[in-house]
Amino acid sequence: MPHLRDRWIVGLTAGRLVIALILLVVPTLVPIPGSDRVQPIAIFVPIAVAVPAALSLRERLAWLGTGVAARRLGILRMSTSFVADAVVLGTCSVLADVVSAPGVSLSAAVACAAAVEGVAYLTAVASVRFAWLVAATLGAIALLGLPPSGIPLAFSMPTWLGASVFVLGFVAYGLLSLRRIVVADPG
Amino acid sequence: MVGEAGVRHLVRSTFTLSFGIPFALFVLLDGFVLVTDLRWVGELGWTVDWANAGLFVSASLLAGLVAFVSNPFFASGFRQVAQADSGIARVRLFASVWLRNLVLGLAGHAVVVGVALAITASTGPTDAILPLAFVYALLPIVIFVTLGTLASAYAPSPLVSVLVVGLAYLLSYNAASAGLQLPLVVGGEEAGMVGLEFSTSSALVWAGVAFAITGILFVAGLLVALARRSSIAAGVTVLACLVAFAGPTLAGLHLPSRVETTGRPLALVCAGSAPRVCVARGHTRQLTRIAGRVDEATVPFRQAGVDFTGVSLEEQGDSYVPGKGILDLSSSDLDLGDFAGRDYVQALTKPRDCAALWGDRIGNGAGDGRSATSSTRLLDLADALTDWGYARLSPAGRTEPNSHHDDAWAHLAYTALAHCSVSSSLAATIKK
Numbered sequence A: 001m002p003h004l005r006d007r008w009i010v011g012l013t014a015g016r017l018v019i020a021l022i023l024l025v026v027p028t029l030v031p032i033p034g035s036d037r038v039q040p041i042a043i044f045v046p047i048a049v050a051v052p053a054a055l056s057l058r059e060r061l062a063w064l065g066t067g068v069a070a071r072r073l074g075i076l077r078m079s080t081s082f083v084a085d086a087v088v089l090g091t092c093s094v095l096a097d098v099v100s101a102p103g104v105s106l107s108a109a110v111a112c113a114a115a116v117e118g119v120a121y122l123t124a125v126a127s128v129r130f131a132w133l134v135a136a137t138l139g140a141i142a143l144l145g146l147p148p149s150g151i152p153l154a155f156s157m158p159t160w161l162g163a164s165v166f167v168l169g170f171v172a173y174g175l176l177s178l179r180r181i182v183v184a185d186p187g
Numbered sequence B: 001m002v003g004e005a006g007v008r009h010l011v012r013s014t015f016t017l018s019f020g021i022p023f024a025l026f027v028l029l030d031g032f033v034l035v036t037d038l039r040w041v042g043e044l045g046w047t048v049d050w051a052n053a054g055l056f057v058s059a060s061l062l063a064g065l066v067a068f069v070s071n072p073f074f075a076s077g078f079r080q081v082a083q084a085d086s087g088i089a090r091v092r093l094f095a096s097v098w099l100r101n102l103v104l105g106l107a108g109h110a111v112v113v114g115v116a117l118a119i120t121a122s123t124g125p126t127d128a129i130l131p132l133a134f135v136y137a138l139l140p141i142v143i144f145v146t147l148g149t150l151a152s153a154y155a156p157s158p159l160v161s162v163l164v165v166g167l168a169y170l171l172s173y174n175a176a177s178a179g180l181q182l183p184l185v186v187g188g189e190e191a192g193m194v195g196l197e198f199s200t201s202s203a204l205v206w207a208g209v210a211f212a213i214t215g216i217l218f219v220a221g222l223l224v225a226l227a228r229r230s231s232i233a234a235g236v237t238v239l240a241c242l243v244a245f246a247g248p249t250l251a252g253l254h255l256p257s258r259v260e261t262t263g264r265p266l267a268l269v270c271a272g273s274a275p276r277v278c279v280a281r282g283h284t285r286q287l288t289r290i291a292g293r294v295d296e297a298t299v300p301f302r303q304a305g306v307d308f309t310g311v312s313l314e315e316q317g318d319s320y321v322p323g324k325g326i327l328d329l330s331s332s333d334l335d336l337g338d339f340a341g342r343d344y345v346q347a348l349t350k351p352r353d354c355a356a357l358w359g360d361r362i363g364n365g366a367g368d369g370r371s372a373t374s375s376t377r378l379l380d381l382a383d384a385l386t387d388w389g390y391a392r393l394s395p396a397g398r399t400e401p402n403s404h405h406d407d408a409w410a411h412l413a414y415t416a417l418a419h420c421s422v423s424s425s426l427a428a429t430i431k432k
Helices: A004-025 A041-055 A057-065 A071-098 A106-126 A128-141 A159-184 B004-013 B017-035 B044-053 B055-074 B076-081 B087-122 B132-154 B158-176 B200-226 B230-250 B287-297 B299-303 B341-349 B355-362 B369-393 B407-418 B424-428
Strands: A029-031 A038-040 B196-198 B259-261 B268-271 B276-280 B312-314
Touching: A004 A041, A004 A057, A004 A071, A004 A106, A029 A041, A029 B158, A038 A041, A041 A057, A041 A071, A041 A106, A041 A128, A041 B158, A057 A106, A057 A128, A071 A106, A071 A159, A106 A128, A106 A159, A128 B017, A128 B055, A128 B158, B004 B087, B017 B044, B017 B055, B017 B087, B044 B055, B044 B087, B044 B132, B055 B076, B055 B087, B055 B132, B055 B158, B076 B087, B087 B132, B087 B200, B132 B158, B132 B196, B132 B200, B132 B230, B196 B200, B200 B230, B268 B287, B276 B287, B287 B299, B287 B341, B287 B369, B299 B369, B299 B407, B341 B369, B369 B407, B369 B424, B407 B424
Parallel strands: B276 B312
Antiparallel strands: A029 A038, B196 B259, B268 B276
């Protein structure tokens, strides 16, 4: 029988995947502050994907530390965790390429989600507690656009940048997690 | 009462990272809206209103941040440490935490508004401040601080904090789209505040509704803090949220518009001559440059024999004032002065007091078929004259000139526009 923490992690992973897919597929337009233009609801993908991911980091750390007697198992679980994230972002990315919205790049929304999640991971290196706050703040900032184009950051993030920040954040967080496991159980 | 240890912890924690990081994140998000568009720089009134627009998203985050920073104080362990397990102590604890959270929200937004005002005031001449804009800023902050504190008192967990952010954003979104009559969207005039002012009676209605919502949520928070059974706390929380947020709409309330036109002539500052260019006091930063560009745009017209002596182009604000020439440049962009060359030519081709041209657009014109035809003719002629002038002025960006349009035609067209009357023969020359 799975531990509650496992269900929590699986629930948050599956939940954000479902929410992100809905946001990508539903063609609703929403008003955004500071802009007289409406935007596709996919603009919420970064916040919807990154905040639950950040919220599960404490549980993931605990999961990684639960009964782990060897570093190899820690690496295995970390890899599982990484694959889960990659599945969420990858599925969204594939769907974003299929679905199109006029004038915006839905792939950029997924890249932005990856970037925000990556920064949340980096925050978690210092403090897991604040990771979701940072993700929520950056996800909200992604709703806004900068001059001169005014295109929201959620729709203007380059894929390479989003992927890089995500990998950087995950590696940093992963190394920290493994170090904590080793410190907790040197044997 | 809340024990001395509890008060000490409450005060001390305000100066720690646990409080400082959420505070900084709120300021970051609240301030970010300012840099999404810099048209507000120049108008003090619009500066505060634009900063208030940021509360559409930042106040939603604030609700979650408030719940997050309050969680430790509503955990059962803290109540024991703070000797706050009696009824009155729980009430005081809730009130103390709420007050501290309110300080978080108000101080954060005050920092952003202060910086924005400093930028506007320090970079050039400006207009008068509009005090009611500060009152409006309080409303979403107070409501969402109370919501966040209530949520934390009910269930002090990170997940609830996240859900509060989502709920708060949904409420703001529905308030913005007028689905719910809630005083949550309190800024973001798109075209500036020149010619507009905040209505005192509207502000009283908005503040009254906000006060009622806050009161309901606050009382609910006290009851939740007192509740010994979680089912009672849950019931109170849900009921209070329903009454507070759906109540005004279900009661048939319709929040009045925050702003109204002043109805007074604008205080103008002018530059240049033949034509003079005049703008409102809050829009003078680029006045000399704009007047210079308008003067450059007159060259082809002067060569065609047009005399601009006595012509005045005046910013009109939000109302059409008969007897004045109109400066046809976007009012909200005047402080940036970032107009295309064609815009300056266009400003010249519609220079005169012409109700048929401006009245309909601004709302004071007659709506009969005859005036509509006249207005269409005037607009078509103005466009054709703009094309002609811009082609002469800027060979690089010109459109193919109409072969029938020479200097004599331009002189005739300008005179017709100046007198707001286009003859049939002149109208026939507009199309190629």
